Amino acid sequence: MTLDLIEVKPRLNVKKVVIISIVSVLIIALLCTAIFFGIQHHIKNLSLIENKIAAKSMPTHELFFSDDLKKNSIVDKVSHIYNSDYKRVFLTFDDGPSKSVTIPILDILKQYNVKATFFVLGSNVERYPEVVKRAYQEGHYIGNHGFTHVYQNIYSSPETVLDEYNRAEAAIKNAIGNQNYNSRLFRFPGGTVGGKYAQVKADAVNLLNQNGVAHLDWNALTADSAGLTNVNDMIAYVESTIGNKNSVVILMHDNGTKKENCELLPQLIQELQNRGYVFENIYDLLK
Ligand SMILES: [Zn+2]
Numbered sequence: 001m002t003l004d005l006i007e008v009k010p011r012l013n014v015k016k017v018v019i020i021s022i023v024s025v026l027i028i029a030l031l032c033t034a035i036f037f038g039i040q041h042h043i044k045n046l047s048l049i050e051n052k053i054a055a056k057s058m059p060t061h062e063l064f065f066s067d068d069l070k071k072n073s074i075v076d077k078v079s080h081i082y083n084s085d086y087k088r089v090f091l092t093f094d095d096g097p098s099k100s101v102t103i104p105i106l107d108i109l110k111q112y113n114v115k116a117t118f119f120v121l122g123s124n125v126e127r128y129p130e131v132v133k134r135a136y137q138e139g140h141y142i143g144n145h146g147f148t149h150v151y152q153n154i155y156s157s158p159e160t161v162l163d164e165y166n167r168a169e170a171a172i173k174n175a176i177g178n179q180n181y182n183s184r185l186f187r188f189p190g191g192t193v194g195g196k197y198a199q200v201k202a203d204a205v206n207l208l209n210q211n212g213v214a215h216l217d218w219n220a221l222t223a224d225s226a227g228l229t230n231v232n233d234m235i236a237y238v239e240s241t242i243g244n245k246n247s248v249v250i251l252m253h254d255n256g257t258k259k260e261n262c263e264l265l266p267q268l269i270q271e272l273q274n275r276g277y278v279f280e281n282i283y284d285l286l287k
Pocket residue numbers: 094095145149189190
């Protein structure tokens with residue numbers, strides 16, 4: 001009897017130990033799996049957040065110009081820029097960058113959370129690459145205003161217009177450190193309308209369009225290039241050129257001699273806000 005008991009007891013213990021071991025192994029395996037997938041999920045969430053932050057802080061042109069469809073659409077979209085069912089305004093600055101004017105203008109735009117479009121001059125981009133880089137990184141659209149601004153060189157043929165575009169574009173790519181950048185947007189020095197180069201300009205518009213490059217003039221101006229320097233006069237002038245237009249493209253300049261624009265800009269922004277205009281740039285147009 002005693003012997004039987006002694007024999008039976010260890011048999012029961014072995015069974016128990018085996019069951020407990022199996023259950024323990026299963027529980028540990030389950031816990032490990034749960035922890036593993038939990039960590040994976042967390043990492044995935046973190047990288048999603050990182051990607052979102054990166055996409056938000058980088059105004060990358062690849063978003064817009066990744067294929068031929070997008071390439072063709074900028075010509076189409078810019079050609080309809082003056083059609084809008086709400087009041088919108090595009091602030092555009094030509095002939096920069098400069099240190100003395102572009103930098104204060106960038107500070108003011110930041111303060112008012114307004115995004116503008118800068119038609120930069122290739123020769124100035126090479127002089128002040130860091131200013132262009134800042135404008136780009138802060139979400140402003142960097143358009144192309146050619147390289148030399150010397151009319152007789154630029155407008156000797158449609159091909160020389162394209163050459164000027166390409167030279168300035170190369171300078172922009174180097175300045176912002178993105179060789180994939182392509183503004184696909186040219187502002188003709190002096191505009192496209194009239195003048196003795198009118199035919200060359202008209203042919204150059206077609207040549208640029210064939211290369212997927214749009215062009216943009218303006219339909220309002222502060223007359224800063226016509227000698228107006230008094231801020232109240234400039235506000236009055238721009239108001240008169242805006243009139244009742246729903247979609248407004250304002251021409252201004254940010255080369256080093258246009259210091260009065262630093263005083264004008266805050267007043268102009270407030271005036272346009274009071275009139276119910278929404279500030280947009282070319283990125284908004286391409287959305
Ligand atoms: Zn110009």
